[in-house]
Amino acid sequence: MNEGIGIIILIAFAALIGLWMLFYFIPVGLWFQATLSGVKTSLLQLIFMRWRKVPPSVIVNAMINSRKAGLILNSDELEAHYLAGGRVQAVVNALISADKANIPLDFKSATAIDLAGRDVLEAVQMSVNPKVITTPPVAAVAKDGIQLIAKARVTLRANIRQLVGGAGEETILARVGEGIVSSIGSAVSHKQVLENPDSISKVVLAKGLDAGTAFEILSIDIADIDVGKNIGAELQMDQANADKNIAQARAEERRAMAVAVEQEMKAKAQEARAKVIEAEAQIPMAIAEAFRSGNLGIMDYYKMQNIQADTEMRDSIAKPRNGPKKE
Structure with a gap:
């Protein structure tokens, strides 16, 4: 069972x-x-x-x-x-x-x-409800040298026909940033941009930045714009410092050349003094030879000695006198 x-x-x-x-x-x-x-x-x-x-x-x-x-x-x-x-x-x-x-x-x-x-x-869904993306801070310099930092909000709608092979959001952000830099850079003064920030949007939007992308740009709105550094002044200061360094280098070069010339002149003077000393060393031998050959008499010799002593006396008189020595 x-x-x-x-x-x-x-x-x-x-x-x-x-x-x-x-x-x-x-x-x-x-x-x-x-x-x-x-x-x-x-x-x-x-x-x-x-x-x-x-x-x-x-x-x-x-x-x-x-x-x-x-x-x-x-x-x-x-x-x-x-x-x-x-x-x-x-x-x-x-x-x-x-x-x-x-x-x-x-x-x-x-x-x-x-x-x-x-x-x-x-x-x-993006075609029905457009998507808003925000660009990172974009820094640009106007013609007056003032830096402006701008943020923009881009409203996108998906382009169904270009989704295959079309560029993505990163390309849109890069192109918008490039357009902002170009628009601010062409402004004569940063004050014009601050007074009319919508001018940036109009210029950027008119460039057709959505070509070849998977999206259609509906609007570009400047969300924030701040004043940054005075880039023009900083560049001028850097240029002035560079010019100063160049001038100092050239002055140092000229000073070095002058020192070299001075040392060369000193060397030539030393060489000339050496030749004089060498010539003076030959004087006694020349006098002795003159005595032996009869070209120099004893009276001529004494006369030469008197002239030499007289010259030395005049040199000592011409030299400035020092003050009395302190005991």
């Missing part, structure tokens, strides 16, 4: 497993839900989806949502998009939102946007 009970339990367990596998591969409940919702599909199609490793619930729920919203979608296209790595439900929601907002968006464009890595539903 115990063996009979065990066999019954085993059969019941096997039946439950078989029933679960049957309903897993043959989603009768999902087929019934689709039929009641007006979506035409067959059990065989649902079984093939399971074999193709496509969750039937994802495809059926997407088709039910689109059917109730008045859109007719092909299950094969939904399967292909899922197998390509796309987000089926997000695409369907985007198509429904675009249809309700009267935004032209077909299934092919929506799947292309989704496969490109962009959020197609967010793009549709």
